[in-house]
Amino acid sequence: MNTSMLLVIAIIMMAMAFFLGRKRAITVAGGNHGIRNLNSLPGYYGTLSALWCGIPSLLILALWVIFDDYIIIQIIIQELPTSSQALSESELGLLLNTVANIALNNSSTLVAEPFIIEAADRLNGLKSISQMALSVVILCVAMGLALFSWLRVNTQLKARVKVENVFKIVLLLCASIAVFTTAGIVFSVIFESIKFFQSVPFFDFVFGLQWSPQMAIRADQIGGSGAFGAVPLFAGTMLISVIAMIIAVPAGLMAAIYLSEYASPKVRTIVKPALEVLAGVPTVVYGFFAALTVAPYLRDTGSMFGLSVSSESALAAGLVMGVMIIPFISSLSDDVINAVPQSLRDGSLGLGATHSETIKQVIIPAALPGIVGGILLAVSRAIGETMIVVMAAGLAANLTANPLESVTTVTVQIVTLLVGDQEFNSPKTLSAFALGLMLFLITLALNSIALMVVKKYREQYE
Amino acid sequence: MTNLSSQPAANAQTPSTMDLVNKNLAKRYRAEKRFKAYGIAAILFGLACLVILFTDIVSKGHSAFLQTYVYLEVTYDADTLEIDDINNPQQIAIADYSALVKASLRQQFTDAKSRKERRNLYGLVSNGASFTLRESLEDNPALLNQTVGVWLLADDDVDTYYKSRGDDKADAFVGRLVPKQVAWIETWITNQQIKKRFNTTFFTSGDSREPEQAGILGAMAGSLFTLLVTIILSFPIGVAAAVYLEEYAPKNKLTDFIEVNINNLAAVPSIIFGLLGLAIFIGYFEMHRSLPLVGGLVLSLMTLPTIIISSRAAIKSVPPSIRDAALGLGASKMQVILHHVLPLSMPGMLTGAIIGFAQALGETAPLLMIGMVAFIVDIPGGISDPSTVLPVQIFLWSDSPERAFIERTSAAIMVLLAFLITMNTFAILLRNRLERRW
Amino acid sequence: MNENDPQISQDITNLITVGNAFSEHAKMSMRNVNVFYADKQAIHDVSLDIGKNEVVAMIGPSGCGKSTFLRCMNRMNDTIDSCRIEGDFRLEEDDIYHPNQDVVALRARVGIVFQKPNPFPKSIYDNVAYGPKVHGLASSKTDLDEIVETSLVRAGLWNEVKDRLTAAGTGLSGGQQQRLCIARTIAVGPEVILMDEPCSALDPIATAKIEELIAELSQNFTIAIVTHSMQQAARVSQRTAYFHMGKLIEVNDTKKVFTNPEHELTEAYITGRFG
Ligand SMILES: Nc1ncnc2c1ncn2[C@@H]1O[C@H](COP(=O)(O)OP(=O)(O)OP(=O)(O)O)[C@@H](O)[C@H]1O
Numbered sequence A: 001m002n003t004s005m006l007l008v009i010a011i012i013m014m015a016m017a018f019f020l021g022r023k024r025a026i027t028v029a030g031g032n033h034g035i036r037n038l039n040s041l042p043g044y045y046g047t048l049s050a051l052w053c054g055i056p057s058l059l060i061l062a063l064w065v066i067f068d069d070y071i072i073i074q075i076i077i078q079e080l081p082t083s084s085q086a087l088s089e090s091e092l093g094l095l096l097n098t099v100a101n102i103a104l105n106n107s108s109t110l111v112a113e114p115f116i117i118e119a120a121d122r123l124n125g126l127k128s129i130s131q132m133a134l135s136v137v138i139l140c141v142a143m144g145l146a147l148f149s150w151l152r153v154n155t156q157l158k159a160r161v162k163v164e165n166v167f168k169i170v171l172l173l174c175a176s177i178a179v180f181t182t183a184g185i186v187f188s189v190i191f192e193s194i195k196f197f198q199s200v201p202f203f204d205f206v207f208g209l210q211w212s213p214q215m216a217i218r219a220d221q222i223g224g225s226g227a228f229g230a231v232p233l234f235a236g237t238m239l240i241s242v243i244a245m246i247i248a249v250p251a252g253l254m255a256a257i258y259l260s261e262y263a264s265p266k267v268r269t270i271v272k273p274a275l276e277v278l279a280g281v282p283t284v285v286y287g288f289f290a291a292l293t294v295a296p297y298l299r300d301t302g303s304m305f306g307l308s309v310s311s312e313s314a315l316a317a318g319l320v321m322g323v324m325i326i327p328f329i330s331s332l333s334d335d336v337i338n339a340v341p342q343s344l345r346d347g348s349l350g351l352g353a354t355h356s357e358t359i360k361q362v363i364i365p366a367a368l369p370g371i372v373g374g375i376l377l378a379v380s381r382a383i384g385e386t387m388i389v390v391m392a393a394g395l396a397a398n399l400t401a402n403p404l405e406s407v408t409t410v411t412v413q414i415v416t417l418l419v420g421d422q423e424f425n426s427p428k429t430l431s432a433f434a435l436g437l438m439l440f441l442i443t444l445a446l447n448s449i450a451l452m453v454v455k456k457y458r459e460q461y462e
Numbered sequence B: 001m002t003n004l005s006s007q008p009a010a011n012a013q014t015p016s017t018m019d020l021v022n023k024n025l026a027k028r029y030r031a032e033k034r035f036k037a038y039g040i041a042a043i044l045f046g047l048a049c050l051v052i053l054f055t056d057i058v059s060k061g062h063s064a065f066l067q068t069y070v071y072l073e074v075t076y077d078a079d080t081l082e083i084d085d086i087n088n089p090q091q092i093a094i095a096d097y098s099a100l101v102k103a104s105l106r107q108q109f110t111d112a113k114s115r116k117e118r119r120n121l122y123g124l125v126s127n128g129a130s131f132t133l134r135e136s137l138e139d140n141p142a143l144l145n146q147t148v149g150v151w152l153l154a155d156d157d158v159d160t161y162y163k164s165r166g167d168d169k170a171d172a173f174v175g176r177l178v179p180k181q182v183a184w185i186e187t188w189i190t191n192q193q194i195k196k197r198f199n200t201t202f203f204t205s206g207d208s209r210e211p212e213q214a215g216i217l218g219a220m221a222g223s224l225f226t227l228l229v230t231i232i233l234s235f236p237i238g239v240a241a242a243v244y245l246e247e248y249a250p251k252n253k254l255t256d257f258i259e260v261n262i263n264n265l266a267a268v269p270s271i272i273f274g275l276l277g278l279a280i281f282i283g284y285f286e287m288h289r290s291l292p293l294v295g296g297l298v299l300s301l302m303t304l305p306t307i308i309i310s311s312r313a314a315i316k317s318v319p320p321s322i323r324d325a326a327l328g329l330g331a332s333k334m335q336v337i338l339h340h341v342l343p344l345s346m347p348g349m350l351t352g353a354i355i356g357f358a359q360a361l362g363e364t365a366p367l368l369m370i371g372m373v374a375f376i377v378d379i380p381g382g383i384s385d386p387s388t389v390l391p392v393q394i395f396l397w398s399d400s401p402e403r404a405f406i407e408r409t410s411a412a413i414m415v416l417l418a419f420l421i422t423m424n425t426f427a428i429l430l431r432n433r434l435e436r437r438w
Numbered sequence C: 001m002n003e004n005d006p007q008i009s010q011d012i013t014n015l016i017t018v019g020n021a022f023s024e025h026a027k028m029s030m031r032n033v034n035v036f037y038a039d040k041q042a043i044h045d046v047s048l049d050i051g052k053n054e055v056v057a058m059i060g061p062s063g064c065g066k067s068t069f070l071r072c073m074n075r076m077n078d079t080i081d082s083c084r085i086e087g088d089f090r091l092e093e094d095d096i097y098h099p100n101q102d103v104v105a106l107r108a109r110v111g112i113v114f115q116k117p118n119p120f121p122k123s124i125y126d127n128v129a130y131g132p133k134v135h136g137l138a139s140s141k142t143d144l145d146e147i148v149e150t151s152l153v154r155a156g157l158w159n160e161v162k163d164r165l166t167a168a169g170t171g172l173s174g175g176q177q178q179r180l181c182i183a184r185t186i187a188v189g190p191e192v193i194l195m196d197e198p199c200s201a202l203d204p205i206a207t208a209k210i211e212e213l214i215a216e217l218s219q220n221f222t223i224a225i226v227t228h229s230m231q232q233a234a235r236v237s238q239r240t241a242y243f244h245m246g247k248l249i250e251v252n253d254t255k256k257v258f259t260n261p262e263h264e265l266t267e268a269y270i271t272g273r274f275g
């Protein structure tokens, strides 16, 4: 029996346990009229039986499937000739691959050394033994547990409470996936980064002015040449983000102010969703727009005025990114401005302030923490934005503040370093994870501050 | 009342106050007008960007829905095809149909003498044309040794030239075409041997190196499978997490920690999720690259926070009175949730979830990390077939040098946007229905 | 309210205001005022004068339109989209709702204090300086300091806050906040001050302070005050106007209203039979 068959069987056993448990509960209670003698409704007894029977069986199944390959491989390695056991890790891997291939094809068409054929046969043998054993174990466990739970059904059993506890635990597990995800992110970037910092000193990375990872493929150049200095990348990221924010903050903020303070409800119902469409456009579309429309346009316009604008200018990427962020800022600011109590507006208007004076001198200052929080979130978004810069910004790590030149960013480098098949352990690949770690830490810090500020602000007016 | 007639001291300053106020009024109103104008300008700027973006995409992409075909007289010559037994499908399958196209082209344009010129000539028709010929011969073996007129797929350079030409030859985009090739195409145009048809290939085939044969079906299937995995994983888990946090979670450190985690994850750049997928799913669990399964896993983790946040809002909006009523009738907490809270908040949760899924459908960066950028011609048939997705296809095509890929990229963007707009409209309709109910 | 009470369940559709709604030295005069929120009429044909340096109290059951009427007097209701106003409002000779009348200038002349203290989230100093600043009343910093100080002194708050002018206005106690709002209003130097239940959010001691303040302010300002407390009306005002369901039922000298009301609805209200 293969794994999916066993899964089906386990589920059938669960269903059976459910019906048996329910029936048993009714019997124990003394028929349909005795149900009020039971601690819980019969359905709960059924569900509890099903859980008792199913959870251990499925757990065993899962663990078995995860670990049996590993154990079998270890056994095979043990039985290989000592000469092979002494091989290096990668060579051994290659050898095992051949064994697995032969075992899979089950064919003698492949010529190989006899000990490999032998190992392949052994592999197949072990695999079928493992499958058999698994089948037996699952069947026994499931049936045994079904019987056990059948026996345990009695009027005193608090079936409902137990089922609800399981329900709650499952919900808690789902909620903690977010924590596991964060942990996963942290571990995946940290481990690779630590490996990276073993070959490139941390300070060379953070303060180095030279970034050319392609050169460093040759082993003798690693670290020593300073090819992994990330400063130009951070500078490029900053440059593009600053351009984006110069566009997005005034436009987004003013749009929000106009919509929430001046616009008639009719205008608002039309314009607000229209602006939100901008937020729904995938970034790859913005990237295409930046690379194929905005960048050439800027280059042509620039040359008209005798300026040399790079066709991968930071300006093009920054402009388009700014447009992307406008709705983000405007909807966050809109929320925040609407949270300012009407009484403050009345107070200012009642003194004879004009509407714009009220906005500039009372509403905005009152909403400032919320707006700043929103802007920080937007900055973190600009820093982490990938597709626009991958498509419209350059690859060369120039350290410049001139928006007409081409710069590269952290995200662009991560993508270029990792796309395609890469050696997993070369410093070049690992450097991408180190960049990822930096990116994660920076955005995490920005988000945490922003969320805290916004939360404080919300509490103030609640 | 007593001092009504006598002017009190404070009122003596009144006239001067009014004078001061009036003096500044004009200036203040100008500031008011200016401020309002800034607001309008900001909104117009945003709307203009939207309009420019969409017009740009549509103007670049609409032409991709038509495709240029060339009319050629083709002789299914048995000798050229090396078919001696018409009933042998093997022979029909492996025959060299491009030779027929070449022969036909040579026959029409006898001025192609040198090898180079001939190569240029042959280059005018797509190599996809041989498939068309093979299919028609398979369908109708009687065609062997017959001469028939067929419309064959033109090469992308011809396609670009013909589409950009309009009425005036001078407007046309020549690109890589040599003058002789242009002359040949012009002959076709005068003979009315060339026309545009609806581009079915675009919707029925996978990726290709040849723009005229490239389609988005493979990418759409990949997107579908990826999204399916995302939906199946993230929606139930997200709802369960929201239920826990809203209905069960005690006010303690653990709950706070979980909440902070969720809020932070919602703002983590998507590319970081790609790194997670690469390191954990591909590096550690040794899953294969380019699979919708892996893509779906990564996107699930990415959309989960969004779904949890919107589901919590939906659960919060269920009036507590309903919970109290059910609890008062003796329902257990789980029953209250399953029978009342979830059904009542479902439209709200779905609205949030659909918006999250639309984001996932448009997501590119994390999928690049897990290798969904491979060049894949076959249409994937399941979640464990290597595939790419629509946004990544757009990214790949936008990088291609052929000019004909620009219009295809734009067309693919139009298709993607159509999907996203449909999803979002659906979500908005759902939300409106929900608002009417409460 | 008890509609079935035989004494008060009379038809009020054609009712005319009894008493003395007019004043010889009117600072503000309202004539035939109707106010609508969308289709719902909140004020029905009300006419009333506020005499110069007089304090007029407006009383009446909840929802009878006191705030609405008061807010119309410095066009605060312009901010409510659904609100439509008919009738003649005059500040001395000026038509308040004349198309050429400037709202900003009007509100500089007719200040308003709200029910709930609403200091801006700024320092005490900035709260008071706000009005003079936006109107450009102070030509120098010392000028401004002086305005702030006199206003705070007149609002009876100076001694309590003079050492912490830079502290946040929102950090004061409720009564102090309300006095700060009054100081903020007088800093602009208005001619009329409108007060909408200025003490309803305050404790008795703070209330007493504000009432004292009103009495003092009436030396220099014309005041219209909405209140729910009849004692307060009796203590601070010279005349009292009784509103009922959007109508002005009776206006008379405060003493007369509380000792010998002319209209039976007024009597019913002040004797506590409804409201
Ligand atoms: N913004 C508004 N929109 C619609 N109707 C309103 C609005 N403000 C007040 N109303 C209505 O107008 C009527 C008068 O309200 P107003 O606030 O003037 O009463 P009030 O006498 O001040 O009552 P209270 O003593 O409770 O403050 C009420 O029926 C009220 O419902």
Ligand SMILES: [Mg+2]
Residues within 6 Å of the ligand: C066, C067, C068, C196
């Ligand atoms: Mg009121």
